[in-house]
Amino acid sequence: MTFPLLWAQATNESQGWLTNKLLGVTLSSAEWVLWLLVALSVLSVAVMLERAIYFSSNRLPSSEELAVKLAQGDLEAVRVAVADRKGMEAAVLREAIAAAGKGADTVEEVIAAAVARERPRYERFLSFLGTVGSNAPFVGLFGTVLGIIKAFHDLGKVSVKGAAVQQTVMAGISEALVATAVGLAVAIPAVVAYNVFTRSVKTVTGRTQALGHALTGHLRAQGSQLREVREAIREVR
Numbered sequence: 001m002t003f004p005l006l007w008a009q010a011t012n013e014s015q016g017w018l019t020n021k022l023l024g025v026t027l028s029s030a031e032w033v034l035w036l037l038v039a040l041s042v043l044s045v046a047v048m049l050e051r052a053i054y055f056s057s058n059r060l061p062s063s064e065e066l067a068v069k070l071a072q073g074d075l076e077a078v079r080v081a082v083a084d085r086k087g088m089e090a091a092v093l094r095e096a097i098a099a100a101g102k103g104a105d106t107v108e109e110v111i112a113a114a115v116a117r118e119r120p121r122y123e124r125f126l127s128f129l130g131t132v133g134s135n136a137p138f139v140g141l142f143g144t145v146l147g148i149i150k151a152f153h154d155l156g157k158v159s160v161k162g163a164a165v166q167q168t169v170m171a172g173i174s175e176a177l178v179a180t181a182v183g184l185a186v187a188i189p190a191v192v193a194y195n196v197f198t199r200s201v202k203t204v205t206g207r208t209q210a211l212g213h214a215l216t217g218h219l220r221a222q223g224s225q226l227r228e229v230r231e232a233i234r235e236v237r
Helices: 003-010 017-026 031-057 063-072 075-081 088-098 104-122 126-157 163-236
Strands: none
Touching (some): 031 126, 075 088
């Protein structure tokens, strides 16, 4: 028994009401899936450009030099260097240096609070890229399935034989597979960008914490020296 006859039997009046309704929905054009994927692609590219600009304009290029100055206790030079800078590192250093007189423990709390406040600004829209990268292939596959269903349904309505059957089926399937290809084309750049930006967030956070450790280390060493001086004075008395 040929496939068109099997399809005709599967779509006869013995089918349930819900099956007929769902079949009617799936037989509609799947082109809207392609337009959805195109829209997601445009939004993904816009997010990538916006995040790239944000990361490049909110970075502190001389973080290693500032870490050395913090360890040496040159807080005034660091304060001047980050006065007009934007980004997590500069914001954390400004607040930490302002609280330096309250002790190392207070500075650690200030650093943790500033990092927790600044990090979401770097992670903005990254969840969108992750969602697109994870789900765009499934959206494309959905369009492919709709296209294949429609191709076989159209084949069941046409009385063709031999090579014409193969040609009709292959043409419909090839058109349906375009949705899967587009879904992959949308997902791959989104996944790559998501991984790159996530790694950048971790790098910025790590550099910020390193600067904070350099400052708190200096404050603890300074406090230890003060305690030694006080003990020496008491011994002299």
